Amino acid sequence: xxxxxxxxxxxxxxxxxxxxxxxxxxxxxxxxxxxxxxxxxxxxxxxxxxxxxxxxxxxxxxxxxxxxxxxxxxxxxxxxxxxxxxxxxxxxxxxxxxxxxxxxxxxxxxxxxxxxxxxxxxxxxxxxxxxxxxxxxxxxxxxxxxxxxxxxxxxxxxxxxxxxxxxx
Amino acid sequence: xxxxxxxxxxxxxxxxxxxxxxxxxxxxxxxxxxxxxxxxxxxxxxxxxxxxxxxxxxxxxxxxxxxxxxxxxxxxxxxxxxxxxxxxxxxxxxxxxxxxxxxxxxxxxxxxxxxxxxxxxxxxxxxxxxxxxxxxxxxxxxxxxxxxxxxxxxxxxxxxxxxxxxxxxxxxxxxxxxxxxxxxxxxxxxxxxxxxxxxxxxxxxxxxxxxxxxxxxxxxxxxxxxxxxxxxxxxxxxxxxxxxxxxxxxxxxxxxxxxxxxxxxxxxxxxxxxxxxxxxxxxxxxxxxxxxxxxxxxxxxxxxxxxxxxxxxxxxxxxxxxxxxxxxxxxxxxxxxxxxxxxxxxxxxxxxxxxxxxxxxxxxxxxxxxxxxxxxxxxxxxxxxxxxxxxxxxxxxxxxxxxxxxxxxxxxxxxxxxxxxxxxx
Ligand code: SF4
Numbered sequence: 001x002x003x004x005x006x007x008x009x010x011x012x013x014x015x016x017x018x019x020x021x022x023x024x025x026x027x028x029x030x031x032x033x034x035x036x037x038x039x040x041x042x043x044x045x046x047x048x049x050x051x052x053x054x055x056x057x058x059x060x061x062x063x064x065x066x067x068x069x070x071x072x073x074x075x076x077x078x079x080x081x082x083x084x085x086x087x088x089x090x091x092x093x094x095x096x097x098x099x100x101x102x103x104x105x106x107x108x109x110x111x112x113x114x115x116x117x118x119x120x121x122x123x124x125x126x127x128x129x130x131x132x133x134x135x136x137x138x139x140x141x142x143x144x145x146x147x148x149x150x151x152x153x154x155x156x157x158x159x160x161x162x163x164x165x166x167x168x
Numbered sequence: 169x170x171x172x173x174x175x176x177x178x179x180x181x182x183x184x185x186x187x188x189x190x191x192x193x194x195x196x197x198x199x200x201x202x203x204x205x206x207x208x209x210x211x212x213x214x215x216x217x218x219x220x221x222x223x224x225x226x227x228x229x230x231x232x233x234x235x236x237x238x239x240x241x242x243x244x245x246x247x248x249x250x251x252x253x254x255x256x257x258x259x260x261x262x263x264x265x266x267x268x269x270x271x272x273x274x275x276x277x278x279x280x281x282x283x284x285x286x287x288x289x290x291x292x293x294x295x296x297x298x299x300x301x302x303x304x305x306x307x308x309x310x311x312x313x314x315x316x317x318x319x320x321x322x323x324x325x326x327x328x329x330x331x332x333x334x335x336x337x338x339x340x341x342x343x344x345x346x347x348x349x350x351x352x353x354x355x356x357x358x359x360x361x362x363x364x365x366x367x368x369x370x371x372x373x374x375x376x377x378x379x380x381x382x383x384x385x386x387x388x389x390x391x392x393x394x395x396x397x398x399x400x401x402x403x404x405x406x407x408x409x410x411x412x413x414x415x416x417x418x419x420x421x422x423x424x425x426x427x428x429x430x431x432x433x434x435x436x437x438x439x440x441x442x443x444x445x446x447x448x449x450x451x452x453x454x455x456x457x458x459x460x461x462x463x464x465x466x467x468x469x470x471x472x473x474x475x476x477x478x479x480x481x482x483x484x485x486x487x488x489x490x491x492x493x494x495x496x497x498x499x500x501x502x503x504x505x506x507x508x509x510x511x512x513x514x515x516x517x518x519x520x521x522x523x524x525x526x527x528x529x530x531x532x533x534x535x536x537x538x539x540x541x542x543x544x545x546x547x548x549x550x551x552x553x554x555x556x557x558x559x560x561x562x563x564x565x566x567x568x569x570x571x572x573x574x575x576x577x578x579x580x581x582x583x584x585x586x587x588x589x590x591x592x593x
Binding site for chain 1 (some may be wrong): 192207210246249299312323326329362365395397506535539554556560561
């Protein structure tokens with residue numbers, strides 16, 4: 001994943017705060033480490049049909065504190081394996097955020113509450129990571145996104161923490 | 169600088185750090201268990217598939233491994249995950265692997281203090297969100313995912329954004345029926361489940377200082393439920409004495425400066441605190457136990473890293489002694505050593521005579537995986553730390569979170585009960 005490209009995709013919106021990791025991938029699936037298998041159960045606690053709805057490159061739009069709860073990396077893995085490329089939220093829980101970035105799975109993008117309110121399920125978005133701007137192609141309007149902190153941008157650019165070379 | 173800032177400055181070889189700085193910190197200890205471990209192993213194998221060889225890890229003596237979520241193995245897949253761990257620890261020479269059925273084992277955040285795996289002033293990371301627990305020892309303790317733990321195993325360091333510190337002064341004297349669990353539930357109810365997101369939660373004040381080590385660990389355990397990066401308590405005689413009984417390893421404690429800057433300071437008068445219960449489906453959804461009195465329950469659960477340490481069991485026994493439970497009650501001591509202490513103190517007898525099942529240490533039911541999950545529509549009162557939809561079983565089951573005292577009093581009454589309205593021994 002590169003931090004400077006343009007992404008285009010369709011929105012799956014769940015207008016809720018505090019969507020937790022038990023909802024994203026329930027406890028009984030924690031023993032599964034096969035990524036494709038995990039994807040089948042993504043968001044099962046909220047929408048059992050989720051995985052079937054998503055196409056590659058789509059976006060998830062949610063409220064605040066997305067991914068709170070456990071440290072299970074199964075959560076960003078399951079979501080990214082369904083095809084989700086980026087998550088737009090007003091805030092993220094810290095471990096979910098770093099797992100998404102460090103594992104190179106998906107982009108956690110912080111947006112303002114007004115953006116979440118404006119965007120509807122099914123909207124077509126284009127995200128410009130160079131200009132930190134989100135364009136809603138369906139509604140012909142745009143919203144700012146919070147730029148990634150410097151190190152986070154570098155890790156995204158490298159394709160995950162393991163590929164990132166830290167200079168002492 | 170606060171204690172958190174000073175530990176992170178020391179670990180990143182800087183004279184000072186400020187909140188917001190992004191640093192790479194040297195790690196002193198790292199933990200993985202039977203959920204995060206196989207995830208880490210998968211990261212390793214993917215890495216090797218790319219042609220990168222991994223003959224050795226950074227330092228096998230600083231890594232420890234436990235089997236807790238999926239033991240006793242509920243099915244074939246769980247059993248295979250546990251075997252994977254043994255193959256890994258053998259291959260990389262990790263000797264501190266606490267195995268189920270081979271002496272001491274138990275829940276990771278309980279072994280971390282019972283076995284003195286983490287010492288004051290250290291940077292400790294673990295593949296589990298409640299790694300925060302161990303910050304009560306005066307360490308910087310934070311949870312990470314598989315990739316991050318794999319990175320630590322390869323490099324011995326990891327990046328952190330230095331957190332702001334929120335200071336909680338717990339003042340006054342603690343009433344007998346109030347436990348640390350009530351205090352932390354009250355705080356989460358006040359600040360919200362993202363009230364401490366990315367921040368450190370530090371506890372101080374006369375009540376914190378008077379609390380035993382185990383009670384302090386309950387406070388830091390649930391800082392995770394407020395979104396905190398870490399929970400921390402400056403070490404004192406209680407910490408040093410607790411460690412002296414368990415290890416002779418040397419350590420250099422770190423204390424915050426007198427003029428340290430805190431992002432927020434909260435003061436709680438604990439004298440006035442009542443027993444608290446968190447209603448479904450959030451640890452922040454709190455009410456006084458008395459307000460919920462009479463709520464029917466199907467099960468009482470005394471277990472987990474939050475609520476099955478020896479003191480938790482002692483407090484529960486006060487309300488179960490000589491009585492019979494009216495609902496299905498399970499007691500799962502958090503580690504083998506705690507089980508044995510409870511047995512020697514006669515607590516296991518008390519629980520069994522009351523009609524409860526006493527089971528082996530495991531995370532099983534706490535995370536809804538096995539060993540007593542809830543059916544559709546069932547209601548549970550539990551000493552654990554989370555009550556999200558489906559956390560302890562069916563997505564339409566419900567969990568109320570409370571202290572071991574409240575859970576035991578409720579088990580006897582068959583409905584949610586304020587311990588002040590029940591009889592203690
Ligand atoms: S007891 Fe529960 S909260 Fe504690 S480590 Fe196990 S699953 Fe997590």
